[in-house]
Amino acid sequence: MSGTANGSITLTVEGSNKATRLPLLHGSIGPAVADIRKLYGDLGVFTYDPGYGATASCESRITYIDGDEGVLLYRGYPIEQLAEHSTFLEVAHLLLNGELPNRAESQSFERGILRHTMLHEQIRSFYNGFRRDAHPMAVLCGVVGALSAFYHDSLDINDPEHRRISAFRLIAKMPTIAAWAYKYSIGQPFMYPRNDLGYAENFLHMMNGVPTESSYVNPVLSRAMDRILILHADHEQNASTSTVRLAGSTGANPFACIAAGIASLWGPAHGGANEAVLKMLGEIGHIDRIPDFIARVKDKNSNVRLMGFGHRVYKNYDPRAKIMERTCHEVLAELGIKDDPLLDLAMELERVALSDEYFISKKLYPNVDFYSGIILKAMGFPTHMFTVLFAVARTVGWISQWKEMIEDPLQRIGRPRQLYIGPTQRDFVPMEQRG
Ligand code: ACO
Numbered sequence: 319m320s321g322t323a324n325g326s327i328t329l330t331v332e333g334s335n336k337a338t339r340l341p342l343l344h345g346s347i348g349p350a351v352a353d354i355r356k357l358y359g360d361l362g363v364f365t366y367d368p369g370y371g372a373t374a375s376c377e378s379r380i381t382y383i384d385g386d387e388g389v390l391l392y393r394g395y396p397i398e399q400l401a402e403h404s405t406f407l408e409v410a411h412l413l414l415n416g417e418l419p420n421r422a423e424s425q426s427f428e429r430g431i432l433r434h435t436m437l438h439e440q441i442r443s444f445y446n447g448f449r450r451d452a453h454p455m456a457v458l459c460g461v462v463g464a465l466s467a468f469y470h471d472s473l474d475i476n477d478p479e480h481r482r483i484s485a486f487r488l489i490a491k492m493p494t495i496a497a498w499a500y501k502y503s504i505g506q507p508f509m510y511p512r513n514d515l516g517y518a519e520n521f522l523h524m525m526n527g528v529p530t531e532s533s534y535v536n537p538v539l540s541r542a543m544d545r546i547l548i549l550h551a552d553h554e555q556n557a558s559t560s561t562v563r564l565a566g567s568t569g570a571n572p573f574a575c576i577a578a579g580i581a582s583l584w585g586p587a588h589g590g591a592n593e594a595v596l597k598m599l600g601e602i603g604h605i606d607r608i609p610d611f612i613a614r615v616k617d618k619n620s621n622v623r624l625m626g627f628g629h630r631v632y633k634n635y636d637p638r639a640k641i642m643e644r645t646c647h648e649v650l651a652e653l654g655i656k657d658d659p660l661l662d663l664a665m666e667l668e669r670v671a672l673s674d675e676y677f678i679s680k681k682l683y684p685n686v687d688f689y690s691g692i693i694l695k696a697m698g699f700p701t702h703m704f705t706v707l708f709a710v711a712r713t714v715g716w717i718s719q720w721k722e723m724i725e726d727p728l729q730r731i732g733r734p735r736q737l738y739i740g741p742t743q744r745d746f747v748p749m750e751q752r753g
């Protein structure tokens with residue numbers, strides 16, 4: 319079922335007799351959208367919306383956010399319930415296929431994913447081409463892009479079975495690629511995946527294990543990791559997801575599209591924020607310096623932002639941030655960390671910001687990244703791996719959104735227009751006549 323049309327907006331061009339009626343389309347929840355597809359034909363004008371703050375780029379059945387109420391639903395299920403009761407692979411099934419799996423479906427989905435965790439042995443050679451100090455996001459981007467050179471048997475995007483296998487391969491191999499990027503950076507041998515372990519458990523095994531010792535993964539930490547993956551799995555049409563959709567709209571293969579998504583996620587305004595939060599906490603250094611820092615954030619000329627705060631859509635508490643904070647306390651307790659100066663600093667920073675008129679009036683609240691860095695650091699992840707972890711989780715959302723787009727009969731190449739403000743047509747001037 320598509321959005322239902324009910325009502326319309328009539329637009330007239332001032333000073334002319336041109337008018338058009340824009341149908342209003344209603345989804346299952348959320349604000350209606352004005353269908354502007356006939357606008358240019360009827361009035362000869364485009365819409366102008368830099369940053370797409372008022373533009374719905376597609377129909378989707380996957381994720382719903384109510385930014386004013388702080389609600390996040392995956393296929394209708396509240397994120398709080400999924401984080402509490404579900405597992406990452408169950409959520410992956412939900413996002414990809416629309417429903418939570420029954421027991422048999424769950425077993426078969428899990429077996430399917432876990433069967434694809436190994437990388438082609440030739441992919442190992444790619445790592446050697448990188449400097450040891452390469453940022454792991456650079457490695458991830460390169461290696462994921464290279465996957466399309468390995469799986470010629472599943473690149474026909476019009477074949478549902480090819481789409482299914484590519485999705486499985488991407489979800490399954492991403493932890494292996496990510497863990498190997500880490501191992502390469504510290505000069506340790508790559509750990510091969512173990513298919514008898516759960517998804518998060520296997521990831522921690524490949525990150526922290528060494529071939530000389532039998533690996534033990536703490537179940538509390540692996541549950542926390544699973545929850546972190548659930549919280550990051552999808553977030554409707556954010557920058558990286560829109561990048562994946564735009565790349566995919568040209569017919570590019572899914573591995574290339576996910577590599578584009580990884581590149582887009584890397585920026586500090588998006589997935590790079592978790593890394594930036596820790597850097598910021600390190601720079602503040604002590605609770606006594608919070609007022610100074612907040613004053614700099616409020617100074618328009620400083621260009622300093624409170625990282626981990628604010629969101630394009632949430633104008634209320636990001637529901638993922640609350641779960642993240644709880645998980646943070648659980649992880650620190652399990653690790654026997656009684657007093658973590660970074661956590662104390664973050665909690666005080668949050669308290670100060672939430673009671674400051676600047677943040678209140680702009681509706682700036684903590685987002686998912688505010689606490690995630692502290693948990694990951696406590697779990698032994700180096701800062702430059704934080705965004706990589708986000709990418710591992712978001713691969714499920716990206717590939718689900720890509721699949722939905724390819725299966726959408728309305729799908730066309732994404733091709734925005736522009737408001738041109740450059741020079742009007744002029745004649746070429748030979749070099750000797752230029753000033
Ligand atoms: N610290 C201080 N001021 C902020 C912050 C912040 N973190 N975020 C927004 N503002 C202010 C802006 O200065 C602006 O003020 P103005 O109206 O006086 O000019 C106002 O709030 C609106 O900000 P915009 O940048 O227009 O909001 P936008 O929706 O474009 O940006 C973004 C959203 C990029 C997330 C922004 O809030 C930000 O930079 N936050 C810090 C980085 C971060 O945590 N990113 C993670 C996002 S979640 C994710 O990707 C997983």
